[in-house]
Amino acid sequence: GAVVSQHPSRVICKSGTSVKIECRSLDFQATTMFWYRQFPKQSLMLMATSNEGSKATYEQGVEKDKFLINHASLTLSTLTVTSAHPEDSSFYICSAPPIAGTDTQYFGPGTRLTVL
């Protein structure tokens, strides 16, 4: 089946620094990718929809200047957490549909961000 990878799997950074998380579709092209955030014992919350070649669409309440999304190619989307603070510590997950418009999504394994 289709595979989505994320890098890094874990990252620890100091408060005030920026962190980039990569999401790659390994065996298919994805014009759309989704970024989720998951808090402990809570559901995945959609942060934004990443669109190849155009601006990302952010969900209500998500700061677009804080969470920069770049979908530079059909196989790569990046999420940059800028000027990270401890409250940004979370589990970030991306997903992509191999076929646009279908219900099926393939999820990456997630990235654990810890901000000290």
Place this chain on the structure above:
Amino acid sequence: GNSVTQMEGPVTLSEEAFLTINCTYTATGYPSLFWYVQYPGEGLQLLLKATKADDKGSNKGFEATYRKETTSFHLEKGSVQVSDSAVYFCALKWSGGATNKLIFGTGTLLAVQP
């Protein structure tokens, strides 16, 4: 608004026990319903889905029936195995929303003991 509520875990069962994980939803229109599973260290995987009322999704011995009258999509398996230990997420995609946007429940951790 649209939401998904699923039972809190963890759920701990012995091997070959019967499993039920409850899931109810609130949505406008006619959503599609999903169960995703996340094994340790891996990404979420689609387990099964149902796109309209009374549909039954099934896979790997798991089943869930789309019940519009009770707005439920409970996950069941007749005999669990240790390898079923994972986190299970109920989710919906509503017909009036943008393509592929999913709303997830909080997830239920299942631990199956030998």
